Amino acid sequence: MASMHCDIVSAENEIFSGEVVMVSLRGTIGELGIRPGHAPLLTGVQPGAVELTFEDGETELFFASGGFLEVQPGVVTVLADTVQRAEDIDEAAAEEARQAAERQLADQAAEFDFGLAASQLAAATAQLRTVEELRKRRR
């Protein structure tokens, strides 16, 4: 039986990589069963099970909480999300980061001071260089 390569990856790790004969999962607009030779396809993945069928008839199940599916001739790639994603959740996270920035802005000088930055960094560098020098001299 013909087989194809399948990769399931998420941003935080590689979940599966190997030869399979069929991939079934829920796409944005319905259930999908991908067999070798499927036309190139790009679609979203709905939260749910991703079932892989191997050449020996064994199956394996993975859970994807969303993401994308890419089908290329001979290669199927599932780009899985590790977290539940929704616009409002993203918005809430953005709001939190924004508020943190506002708190920060409240107790800092608003205008970026290149001179101050340069002098601070120069001090840090000088410290490091001194340590380096001391080390050399000790030897």
Added chain:
Amino acid sequence: MAVGKEIKLKIKSVENMQKVTSAMQMVATSKMRRSQDRMREGRPYSDRIRQVIGHLANANPEYRHIYMQEREVQRVGYIVVSSDKGQCGGLNSNLFRALVRDMQAWNDKGVGAQLGLIGNKAAGFFRSVGGDVRSVLAPVGEKPVVSELIGGIKIMLDAFENGEVDKVYIASNDFVNTMTQQPVIKQLLPLDPEDNDSYAHRWDYIYEPDARQLIEGLVARFVESQVYQAVVENGACEQAARMVAMKNATENAEKVKEELTLIYNNARQAAITQEIAEIVGGAAAV
């Protein structure tokens, strides 16, 4: 014996310090291994998603998403990835120096900068020197997860979409090897999908439901994965840099200890010699 008591105390305190630095070194060593694993595990995803976006740009060349369009630069955005803690040599200050140099270059051309900060050290640095900070994610912790980074990234993506910034850079440390970490400033947006693809123009995808929606989602995920990758890589850099810094500190403490011991022995010997001389002198006088 009264002589050398201060020196003895000093030796003791150096010894204690050495214990601390060598413990920190060991902790950093074991954490480094884990953070390097994390760095490796994330790579397949960012490679894959980059490929998909490359395919997409080639397969569907008439559609250019806003993230792929070059604009005239009026403002730039930086996502600055730093560590939470110090004690890691020049890791953060090298990064900030590279960043400030870059900002200065844009500033000379009349281009302002917006900042998205990740990590306590970046937050602290810009608190003291100022700057147009739009988002802060601190602390990042040792096990960064994508979900925690989304907020800060979204602010930058929105700013890019709204035309507030025309380029987005990410400033972080590149893990070369345990001894070397390189501060880099990479362009994140607009995207530049590589064109040397053998699939080019021979086919198109079937899109379900439609190309625009998919590409939007994919590009956002791509940017997230790039930032996540930068954060875990910076984490690996931090542990490696700390390990080296603490190793140096432990060695230095050893040397200081040796020197102090020498001084102590000298002083003790001098005291003994003097005592003997006094006794002999006293006996001779009698």
